[in-house]
Amino acid sequence: METIRIALIGYGNVGKAFADMLLRKEGFLREAFDVKAEITAICTRRLGGCMDAEGINTAALTEDKFDKSLDALTIIDAGEYDVMIELTPINIMTGMPATEHIRRALRLGKHVITANKGPIAWHYRELKNLAEEQGVSFCYEATVMDGVPVYNLTKQNLMGCRITEVEGILNATTNFILTEMEKGVSFEDAVEEGRRQGFVEADASMDIDGWDASAKLTALMNVLMDVEITPVDIRRTGIGGVTPEDIEEAKAHGKRIKLICRGFLEDGKPVGIVEPTLVEEGSLATTMMGTASYVTIVTDLMGGVTVIEEPFEPEIDHTAYGVLSDLLRVLTDNVAH
Amino acid sequence: METIRIALIGYGNVGKAFADMLLRKEGFLREAFDVKAEITAICTRRLGGCMDAEGINTAALTEDKFDKSLDALTIIDAGEYDVMIELTPINIMTGMPATEHIRRALRLGKHVITANKGPIAWHYRELKNLAEEQGVSFCYEATVMDGVPVYNLTKQNLMGCRITEVEGILNATTNFILTEMEKGVSFEDAVEEGRRQGFVEADASMDIDGWDASAKLTALMNVLMDVEITPVDIRRTGIGGVTPEDIEEAKAHGKRIKLICRGFLEDGKPVGIVEPTLVEEGSLATTMMGTASYVTIVTDLMGGVTVIEEPFEPEIDHTAYGVLSDLLRVLTDNVAH
Numbered sequence: 138m139e140t141i142r143i144a145l146i147g148y149g150n151v152g153k154a155f156a157d158m159l160l161r162k163e164g165f166l167r168e169a170f171d172v173k174a175e176i177t178a179i180c181t182r183r184l185g186g187c188m189d190a191e192g193i194n195t196a197a198l199t200e201d202k203f204d205k206s207l208d209a210l211t212i213i214d215a216g217e218y219d220v221m222i223e224l225t226p227i228n229i230m231t232g233m234p235a236t237e238h239i240r241r242a243l244r245l246g247k248h249v250i251t252a253n254k255g256p257i258a259w260h261y262r263e264l265k266n267l268a269e270e271q272g273v274s275f276c277y278e279a280t281v282m283d284g285v286p287v288y289n290l291t292k293q294n295l296m297g298c299r300i301t302e303v304e305g306i307l308n309a310t311t312n313f314i315l316t317e318m319e320k321g322v323s324f325e326d327a328v329e330e331g332r333r334q335g336f337v338e339a340d341a342s343m344d345i346d347g348w349d350a351s352a353k354l355t356a357l358m359n360v361l362m363d364v365e366i367t368p369v370d371i372r373r374t375g376i377g378g379v380t381p382e383d384i385e386e387a388k389a390h391g392k393r394i395k396l397i398c399r400g401f402l403e404d405g406k407p408v409g410i411v412e413p414t415l416v417e418e419g420s421l422a423t424t425m426m427g428t429a430s431y432v433t434i435v436t437d438l439m440g441g442v443t444v445i446e447e448p449f450e451p452e453i454d455h456t457a458y459g460v461l462s463d464l465l466r467v468l469t470d471n472v473a474h
Numbered sequence: 475m476e477t478i479r480i481a482l483i484g485y486g487n488v489g490k491a492f493a494d495m496l497l498r499k500e501g502f503l504r505e506a507f508d509v510k511a512e513i514t515a516i517c518t519r520r521l522g523g524c525m526d527a528e529g530i531n532t533a534a535l536t537e538d539k540f541d542k543s544l545d546a547l548t549i550i551d552a553g554e555y556d557v558m559i560e561l562t563p564i565n566i567m568t569g570m571p572a573t574e575h576i577r578r579a580l581r582l583g584k585h586v587i588t589a590n591k592g593p594i595a596w597h598y599r600e601l602k603n604l605a606e607e608q609g610v611s612f613c614y615e616a617t618v619m620d621g622v623p624v625y626n627l628t629k630q631n632l633m634g635c636r637i638t639e640v641e642g643i644l645n646a647t648t649n650f651i652l653t654e655m656e657k658g659v660s661f662e663d664a665v666e667e668g669r670r671q672g673f674v675e676a677d678a679s680m681d682i683d684g685w686d687a688s689a690k691l692t693a694l695m696n697v698l699m700d701v702e703i704t705p706v707d708i709r710r711t712g713i714g715g716v717t718p719e720d721i722e723e724a725k726a727h728g729k730r731i732k733l734i735c736r737g738f739l740e741d742g743k744p745v746g747i748v749e750p751t752l753v754e755e756g757s758l759a760t761t762m763m764g765t766a767s768y769v770t771i772v773t774d775l776m777g778g779v780t781v782i783e784e785p786f787e788p789e790i791d792h793t794a795y796g797v798l799s800d801l802l803r804v805l806t807d808n809v810a811h
Contacts, residue, residue, distance in 0.1 A: 158775065162634050169633070284776045286631030293630050294623030296506070296802040297499050298795075421782070424758050433782075438495065438795045439621045443782035445758070445770075450777050458635075458775040465633040 138171050139472060142190070143464075144178035144216045144247075146209050146238055147224030150335070151252060151279075152179070154457035155222070156195040162461070170468045178216035180209045182226070190217040209234070213241050220467055222460060223251035229343050229352045229368065232259035243267045243275065248471065250463040252279035252456055254349075257356035258368050274467045277360075279459025281307060281353045282430055285446040289466060291361050291434060298436035300361045302401040305432035306425050307353040309449070310337050310344035311376045311396045316426045318384050319393070336428060336449060346375035347396065347411045354398040354409050361434065362400065364407040371409040379413050391418035395425065475508050476809060479527070480801075481515035481553045481584075483546050483575050484561030487672070488589060488616075489516070491794035492559070493532040499798070507805045515553035517546045519563070527554040546571070550578050557804055559797060560588035566680050566689045566705065569596035580604045580612065585808065587800040589616035589793055591686075594693035595705050611804045614697075616796025618644060618690045619767055622783040626803060628698050628771060635773035637698045639738040642769035643762050644690040646786070647674050647681035648713045648733045653763045655721050656730070673765060673786060683712035684733065684748045691735040691746050698771065699737065701744040708746040716750050728755035732762065 145152050159166075159174055166172050175192035184200055186207025187193060193202075213221060221242035223235050232255030239249050239256055243264065251257075256264060257277050268275035281287050291300065306312050310331055317327035328345075331337030343349050351371040358364050376396055387394050397414040400407065416422040425431055427448040433441045449455060482489050496503075496511055503509050512529035521537055523544025524530060530539075550558060558579035560572050569592030576593055579586050580601065588594075593601060594614050605612035618624050619642075628637065643649050647668055654664035665682075668674030680686050688708040695701050713733055724731050734751040737744065753759040762768055764785040770778045786792060 165634050285779055286627060289631045290623060290627060293806075294626045294799060296806075297502050297798060419761055419763075421758070421761050424756055424761055426756075438790065438798070439792055440787050440790050441782075441784045442622055443780075443784075445778075445780035445782070447778045447780075453775065453777050455776055461634060461775070462631060469630075469633075 138167065138173055140173045140175055141220060141468065141472070142175050142177040142218040144180075144212060144218035144221045145176055145224065146180045146213065146221060147226070148179050148181045149224065149226075151454065151456045151460065152222075152224045153195075154454035155460045158454070158457050158461050160196060166468075170472050172468060172472055174464070177218050178212045180207065180212045186212045188212060188216055209238055210241065213238060213245070218247065220248040220250060220464065222464075223249065223253055223256075224460070225253065227253050227255050229255055229258070229348050232256045236260045236264070239264055239275075240267065243271055243273060246271050246273060248274040248467045250276045250460055250467065252277075252460055254280040254352045254356050257359065258352040261356065261359040262365055274470055276463035276466050277356075278463050278466075279456050280356055282432060282444070282446045283455035284458035284462055285444050285455070286462070287357070287432055287434075287444060288360055289462070290444060295434065295436055295439065295442065298438045300434055300436055302399070302435035303354070303357050303361060303432060304397065304399045304435070306395055306422060306430045307398050307432065308344055308347075308350040308396060309428035309430055310341060311347075311350070312425060312430065313337075313428050314345075315376065315379070315384070315394055315396070318379075318381060319388065334451075345377055347373045350396060350398050350411045351409070354400050354411060357432070358400040358407055358409055362402070362407065366407050366409065370407070371411055374412040376413055387415055392416060393423045395422050397422065475504065475510055477510045477512055478557060478805065478809070479512050479514040479555040481517075481549060481555035481558045482513055482561065483517045483550065483558060484563070485516050485518045486561065486563070488791065488793045488797065489559075489561045490532075491791035492797045495791070495794050495798050497533060503805075507809050509805060509809055511801070514555050515549045517544065517549045523549045525549060525553055546575055547578065550575055551582070555584065557585040557587060557801065559801075560586065560590055560593075561797070562590065564590050564592050566592055566595070566685050569593045573597045573601070576601055576612075577604065580608055580610060583608050583610060585611040585804045587613045587797055587804065589614075589797055591617040591689045591693050594696065595689040598693065598696040599702055611807055613800035613803050614693075615800050615803075616793050617693055619769060619781070619783045620792035621795030621799055622781050622792070623799070624694070624769055624771075624781060625697055626799070627781060632771065632773055632776065632779060635775045637771055637773055639736070639772035640691070640694050640698060640769060641734065641736045641772070643732055643759060643767045644735050644769065645681055645684075645687040645733060646765035646767055647678060648684075648687070649762060649767065650674075650765050651682075652713065652716070652721070652731055652733070655716075655718060656725065660718075671788075682714055684710045687733060687735050687748045688746070691737050691748060694769070695737040695744055695746055699739070699744065703744050703746065707744070708748055711749040713750055724752055729753060730760045732759050734759065
C-alpha cells in the first residue's frame with residue numbers, strides 16, 4: 138500500500154473538516170486506490186506549524202504539538218509531503234499569500250490543491266503552466282461552488298465541448314441577504330445572521346460589493362473559456378444599493394432580485410458582468426434561496442448544462458469535500474490502481 | 475497517431491448525428507488523444523450492413539454501399555473494430571436485442587458504448603462484470619438525460635460519496651405533454667406536437683405509462699446506489715390519468731403536476747417510485763418546462779447535487795453528444811496520451 142503525504146497550509150474550519158473527512162474515508166481510499174493518506178505537516182496562523190513525517194494524528198492534535206517558529210514557507214520548503222493543500226485566509230484583491238505558497242510548492246515538484254479563488258482569478262495561466270512543466274497536478278475545484286463539480290465536470294465530462302458562456306449565482310452571502318430581505322429582515326440583521334451561522338466573514342464587504350462573485354466569475358472564465366482576465370476586468374455592481382423597496386417592487390411582479398454573474402465573448406473579447414438582476418418568475422434563478430447557488434455552462438455540443446449546490450447544511454462541509462474530491466483526482470491521475 | 479475503429483450498430487438519427495459530430499471534432503481528437511476515429515462498420519435495420527476496415531466516409535454514404543445479408547450479429551462477430559456503439563431501437567420491456575449485442579461484443583474483448591437504457595435497467599450487473607473480466611470499457615452515459623453527465627459525474631467527480639437517494643424528472647415526453655396541457659392544449663394534440671418535433675415515438679405508451687421513466691430510474695439506482703432491481707420493481711403510475719381539471723386545480727394553487735422519479739433505501743431495501751406529483755411553487759421541479767429534465771443525487775458528503783438538461787434545441791443532438799462523451803471516456807481510460 139502506497140502512502141500519500143499531505144501538507145495542510147491553513148488549518149481553520151475547512152482544514153479541520155477535511156482532516157475529519159479523510160479519517161472517515163480511510164477505508165474508501167484503501168479500497169479504491171490502495172493508498173493510505175497521512176497528514177505530515179500542518180500550518181496555522183496563530184500557533185505556527187507542526188510536522189511529523191510519520192503522520193500527524195489529527196483526531197488527538199493539541200496546541201503544544203505546534204512550533205511557533207514554523208511558518209508556511211518553512212514548512213513548504215522543508216516538509217516531507219507529496220501534496221500541498223492551500224487553505225490560508227484569502228486576499229481576493231491580490232491572491233496573496235496563497236499564490237506564493239502554490240508557486241513554491243509547484244517549483245518543488247509537489248501536487249497542489251487549493252480552495253483559494255485568488256490564485257485562480259489572478260495567476261491561473263502562470264500556475265497552470267508551471268504545474269504542466271513540473272508534471273504535477275494542480276486542482277482547485279473548491280474555489281467555485283465548493284465541492285460541486287464545475288471544473289472537473291467540464292474537463293472530464295464535457296470533453297470536446299467548447300464553452301461559449303457561463304452564468305450563475307456564485308456568492309452565497311449575497312444570495313442569503315437578498316433572501317432574508319424578501320422576508321422583511323433588514324440588510325444589517327441578515328448579515329449578522331449569516332455571521333452567526335458561520336458563512337459570512339467578519340468583513341462582509343468583499344461579498345456585498347461583488348468582489349467575491351467577480352473573482353469566481355474570473356476564475357471560471359479563465360479556466361473554462363481559456364481567456365486571461367483578472368477581477369478588475371469584471372463590470373461589477375454589488376448589492377449595497379438594493380433597497381427593501383426594490384425587493385418589494387420585484388415581488389409585486391412575481392420577480393426577484395439576484396446577484397447574477399455572466400461571462401461571454403463579444404467580438405471575440407471576454408466580457409464579465411456581476412450585477413443585481415431582476416429575474417423572471419419561473420426561472421431557475423428565482424428558485425435559488427438562502428445559500429444555494431448554481432452555474433450554467435453553455436456549450437456548442439450540449440447546449441446549457443447546469444449544476445446546483447443546495448443550501449449549506451450545518452453538519453456537512455461542502456468546501457472540505459471539494460478539497461477531498463481534488464485529492465481523489467490527484468490520486469486518479471498519479472497513482473496506478 | 476493511433477486509429478480507433480468504431481462499429482455503429484443502429485444508424486438512425488442519433489447514429490447519423492454522432493457520425494457528423496465525429497467529423498466536426500476530428501481536430502480535437504487528434505490534439506487531445508493523438509487519435510483518429512474511423513467508423514469501420516455500420517448496421518441498419520432497413521438496409522443491412524456496411525463494412526470497410528479502412529473507414530467508411532459517412533459524409534458520402536449511399537444506400538448502395540449496404541449489403542442486405544449483413545446483420546448486427548454478423549457485423550459484431552466479423553467486423554474489424556475496437557469500440558461497438560449500440561444504438562438499435564429499444565425494447566424497454568426486455569432490453570433486447572441490445573443486451574445480446576453488448577454481451578457478444580464484450581465477450582470478444584471490445585469496448586462497448588450504448589445509448590440504450592434497456593440493458594442497464596435489466597442486465598447491468600451481468601454486463602458490468604463481463605466488461606471487468608474482459609478488461610474493457612462499458613459506457614452508457616446517454617441512457618439517462620442524454621449527454622448531461624450523470625453516471626460520469628458521480629463516478630469521477632463525486633468519488634468517495636455514498637449515494638443515498640436520487641430524484642428527478644427523467645422523461646422528456648411526459649414533461650412536454652404536461653407543459654402543453656397547462657397552456658390548454660389537449661393530451662392528444664400535445665402528443666402529436668411532440669411527434670412532429672421528433673422526440674415522441676410512434677407508440678408513445680412507454681413514455682405515457684411511465685415505463686421509460688421507470689427504466690431510467692432503475693438504471694440510475696442500479697449504477698449509482700449499487701442495488702439490483704428491474705423496472706417491474708418500480709411503483710409506477712403514468713400520466714394517462716392526469717386530467718385538464720387536475721392541472722387547473724394545481725395551477726390555481728401556484729403548483730404544477732410533474733412526473734417525479736424517486737429512488738431511496740428503506741430499511742436497507744431499494745424503493746423506486748414514478749408518479750405524477752404535485753410540486754410546490756418555487757421548487758426546482760416547477761421550473762422544468764417542455765423537454766427539460768433534472769436529476770438530484772443525494773450524497774453523504776456534499777448533500778444534494780443537481781444537474782439540469784435544457785430543453786432540446788433542434789440543431790443540437792444531446793444524445794449524440796452523450797455517445798461522443800462516452801467515446802472520449804473510452805479514449806481517456808485506454809489510450810496513453
